[in-house]
Amino acid sequence: MxxxxxxxxxxxxxxxxxxxxxxxxxxxxxxxxxxxxxxxxxxxxxxxxxxxxxxxxxxxxxxxxxxxxxxxxxxxxxxxxxxxxxxxxxxxxxxxxxxxxxxxxxxxxxxxxxxxxxxxxxxxxxxxxxxxxxxxxxxxxxxxxxxxxxxxxxxxxxxxxxxxxxxxxxxxxxxxxxxxxxxxLLSLAKLEADLxxxxxxxxxxxxxxxxxxxSLFGYLSGPLVGATTVIFPDSYVKLPASLSALVAKENITIWFSVPLILIQVLLHGHIEKHDFSALRWIRFGGEVFPVKQLRQLMLKWPHAKFINSYGPSELARCTYYILEKPPETDDPIPLGTVWNNTEFKILDTDDQPVNNGEPGELVIRTATMMIGYWNRKELTEKSFFKIEMAPGYDHIYYRTGDLVYENEQKELMFLGRIDRQVKLRGYRIELDDIEAILLKNELITEAAVIVVKKDLEIRELEAVVCLADGAKINADDVIDFCKLFLPSYMVPQNITIMHKFPRTGTGKIDRNKIIELLETQTL
Amino acid sequence: MNEKIITYIKDELSIEFIESIDMDEDLLGNGIVDSLGMMKLVVFLENEFQVTINPEDMTVENFNSVRSISTYLSKPQI
The missing domain is CATH 3.40.50.980 (Rossmann fold)
Known part of the structure; x- marks a missing residue:
């Protein structure tokens, strides 16, 4: 059993x-x-x-x-x-x-x-x-x-x-x-094998x-059915020419990764040179796949089924969307519908279900739900939405923090976050986390971390800081400081030192203004 | 050439402070350089040594270690 x-x-x-x-x-x-x-x-x-x-x-x-x-x-x-x-x-x-x-x-x-x-x-x-x-x-x-x-x-x-x-x-x-x-995790293994x-x-x-x-897909669902899971070493994942040759050589039938790796393979993997006929499924998730590149890839691999997969780590995965054919427009790809053993609600700011088609926060009840956050009882409670079915019996939903709406086809569509979490190259990043680290430096009095669009595809983390009087540090010092505490994907690419932050009418840091200044390079 | 590459990786690309890089050390696997760093390294090599690096050549064989990079760069360009 x-x-x-x-x-x-x-x-x-x-x-x-x-x-x-x-x-x-x-x-x-x-x-x-x-x-x-x-x-x-x-x-x-x-x-x-x-x-x-x-x-x-x-x-x-x-x-x-x-x-x-x-x-x-x-x-x-x-x-x-x-x-x-x-x-x-x-x-x-x-x-x-x-x-x-x-x-x-x-x-x-x-x-x-x-x-x-x-x-x-x-x-x-x-x-x-x-x-x-x-x-x-x-x-x-x-x-x-x-x-x-x-x-x-x-x-x-x-x-x-x-x-x-x-x-x-x-x-x-x-x-x-x-x-x-x-x-x-066992529920996840079964659901993914079934999918x-x-x-x-x-x-x-x-x-x-x-x-x-x-990675849980390969480590769990593979053993569930007796399949073989091929672990790709770090160097291969980072060098698309080698990656694509190895995928072909290993006759991979199911691919599951962030869009970035697929895009790298599309652009630099010399797809034409190799035989990918074994591929049955291409599954991507972790962040939004730009539709133009997704279309190009689907045209190169018409024999494979493409599937968008969504879910925060708190419940691993919860929705999927199968693309029957390459998208004809550049409209965003739906998150799709919830899979088995899972249900959802879309809530307004008062925790009331929204009317059909209106945007709200997605909450999910599922077999793959986490126990909670280790050692963070309050945070765990805050992340749950509970409906009391009878005294002592609750239905517990996880608050994803993702803003969604349901389209006419009853598919969930992603709109953004209700907080300041971002996804960059598949990494889940809390901008507040980076700001908290910057403020650990006594020479920094204020910090704002934002995502700046460099062009259509490249988004980078940048930080703007105010320094204490007489502080003699430069942007490189601030970056070095970040590197001590933050994973490299969370270290801002650029630091701008300002004397004073733009403020909103209520005195809050005006992040939109800062983004505007950085994108137009007028700082 | 090796020294220049090592210095650049140590000073500009390494994710955190490291004292030395072995000629045969697995740059990507041991976490000395991340994927963004690899892109920067290519730009650096192209400028510093006046070469053009074909994306096709960006393979594990050619870029896994300082030794493999310098062997690759020493090959006559096709």
């Missing part, structure tokens, strides 16, 4: 023992090997005193062992916290502290960064995956994989147990951790890193 996500590989290890579960370049691992290696990692963590629900970090670049880390941590009863190894040290430490990490699972390629982390994280008890000895206990992958499982008894895992915490930009300068249970009629002949292209929840 399937009720937690470790059952996924256990089931496939019985049904398809020798089949490739995951592949990465020349490396591959069968379902049987993955299941037993995950057991070996779990047995080590349990020996080290891990208790069900303990958080364990995955600190890895994209490689085959991410699959072992993912399932090994879960099998131990732990919850995995995938950390972007490209984050600055300060932000990594905040996350480790916030959710009380004691064990990190990593790879030798991350040795340099792990050394820096261990110097500043005395609470760590062990590092898995390093061959080199550090002050903290380390154990190599070779040692893990030579463990015998004689004394190992698998953890008892219930479906509502914590499975993962995913950190995302928070609006206060502190990232917030989205908690998912085995139940919500694509996935079966064991499929080969899934996994372009997202583990700390980005698009």
């Amino acid at each position: 399937l009720y937690n996500i470790t059952n996924l590989i256990e089931q496939s290890a019985v049904r398809y023992p020798e089949k490739d579960a995951f592949k990465c370049l020349d490396d591959s691992i069968s379902y049987k090997a993955l299941d037993s290696k995950a057991d070996q990692l779990a047995s080590y963590l349990l020996d080290k005193g891990l208790i069900r629900g303990d958080r364990v970090a995955i600190f890895m670049n994209r490689c085959l062992d991410t699959a072992v880390a993912f399932y090994g941590i879960l099998k131990s009863g732990g919850a995995f916290v995938a950390i972007d190894p490209f984050l600055p040290l300060e932000r990594i430490l905040i996350i480790l502290n916030d959710c009380g990490i004691e064990h990190i699972v990593t790879t030798p390629a991350q040795t340099r960064k792990i050394k820096l982390i261990t110097q500043k994280a005395p609470f760590l008890k062990s590092i898995v995956g390093l061959s080199e000895n550090l002050d903290v206990k380390t154990v190599s992958w070779e040692a893990i994989f030579s463990r015998t499982l004689d004394d190992y008894s698998p953890a008892r895992i219930l479906e509502h147990d914590l499975a993962s915490i995913l950190y995302t930009s928070g609006s206060t300068g502190m990232p917030k951790g989205i908690m998912h249970s085995h139940h919500s 694509h009629n996935l079966d064991n002949s499929d080969i899934i292209g996994n372009f997202a890193p583990l700390h980005f929840d698009q």
